[in-house]
Amino acid sequence: MKGTRLFVMAAATLALSEGAASAGRTEFAVNEEVRGRIEAVLGKNGAKLNYFPGPGDTVGVGVSMPNGKQMVVYGSADGRVLFSGVAIDTATGANLARRDLEEKLPPPDFSSVLKQARGAASIQLGDAKSDVEYFVFVDPHCPYCHRTFATFELLAKEVGGFTVHYIPIGILGPRSENAAKGLLGMAPGEQRVALAAAMSGQPTTTSDAAIAAGDKHHQRNLAIFRNLQLQAVPVTVAVNAGDVTMVSGMPGLEELRAQLKPKKVAAR
Numbered sequence: 001m002k003g004t005r006l007f008v009m010a011a012a013t014l015a016l017s018e019g020a021a022s023a024g025r026t027e028f029a030v031n032e033e034v035r036g037r038i039e040a041v042l043g044k045n046g047a048k049l050n051y052f053p054g055p056g057d058t059v060g061v062g063v064s065m066p067n068g069k070q071m072v073v074y075g076s077a078d079g080r081v082l083f084s085g086v087a088i089d090t091a092t093g094a095n096l097a098r099r100d101l102e103e104k105l106p107p108p109d110f111s112s113v114l115k116q117a118r119g120a121a122s123i124q125l126g127d128a129k130s131d132v133e134y135f136v137f138v139d140p141h142c143p144y145c146h147r148t149f150a151t152f153e154l155l156a157k158e159v160g161g162f163t164v165h166y167i168p169i170g171i172l173g174p175r176s177e178n179a180a181k182g183l184l185g186m187a188p189g190e191q192r193v194a195l196a197a198a199m200s201g202q203p204t205t206t207s208d209a210a211i212a213a214g215d216k217h218h219q220r221n222l223a224i225f226r227n228l229q230l231q232a233v234p235v236t237v238a239v240n241a242g243d244v245t246m247v248s249g250m251p252g253l254e255e256l257r258a259q260l261k262p263k264k265v266a267a268r
Helices: 032-042 096-103 111-118 143-158 174-184 188-199 208-213 215-227 253-260
Strands: 004-010 013-019 048-053 059-064 070-075 086-089 123-126 132-138 163-168 235-240 243-248
Touching (some): 032 048, 032 059, 032 070, 070 096, 086 096, 111 132, 111 215, 111 235, 111 243, 123 143, 123 188, 132 143, 143 188, 163 174, 163 188, 163 215
Antiparallel strands (some): 004 086, 048 059, 059 070, 132 235, 235 243
16 A cells, blocks of 8 residues: 655654555554653643544644644654644645644633633623623734724624623733723723723723722733733634634634524524
8 A cells, every 4th residue: 555645844844754654543552651752742731632643654643732722743653753834745735734633633622711711800791691702802902902892893783692701901011001900990880981992992091090900800811811821812712502612813703693693693
């Protein structure tokens, strides 16, 4: 049987290999010594690993992080060399790394993300009784966050029946930090008005008292953001009848409509 020809490009790694890919294997065992070498590098910070046959006699490793992020890494049979990047089957042009990411890993687990998001200090808008919820990390001075807010506002007018919990964090400098603290330090009724103004890009004035009152809340939000290893805003954690997903960057309006359609739009 002709083996799979593999082209692997990773940071500082370039390899061309032909190997006898084992066909029809239903089980894949990795001995403890090899697992030990791999897990010493990849099993940090609570990552869960699963193993599968990699291309060209390599060991495939699925890495699932506590924040729901996933990646595929390949290793030599003895576990002494690990590499990641693009793996191309030169016979078919298929991206094997992408295929393995989609087929060989378990579904992402965002339960820890949701638990931490629920523990954040947030400003709630929408239907509090809905089983569809969004937890959105936003910086008051982030233009992409402004556009995300506008998208949810449009969706609320079109469909409604969901809740958005905005989690303010200031990661774009001192002005953003004070603005986030100020929002978190206001009374609930004032928060909603001030949030809408900030997310519309309007200039806002925040009192020193509100900034001081919101300091501890902001520290908690920032700690959650960093613990989840997030790096930019907006980030949206969606809960729909118990199903949890996460989107980094601006969520698309059509994507949000699709999430709500089975329960909301179809019933209109």
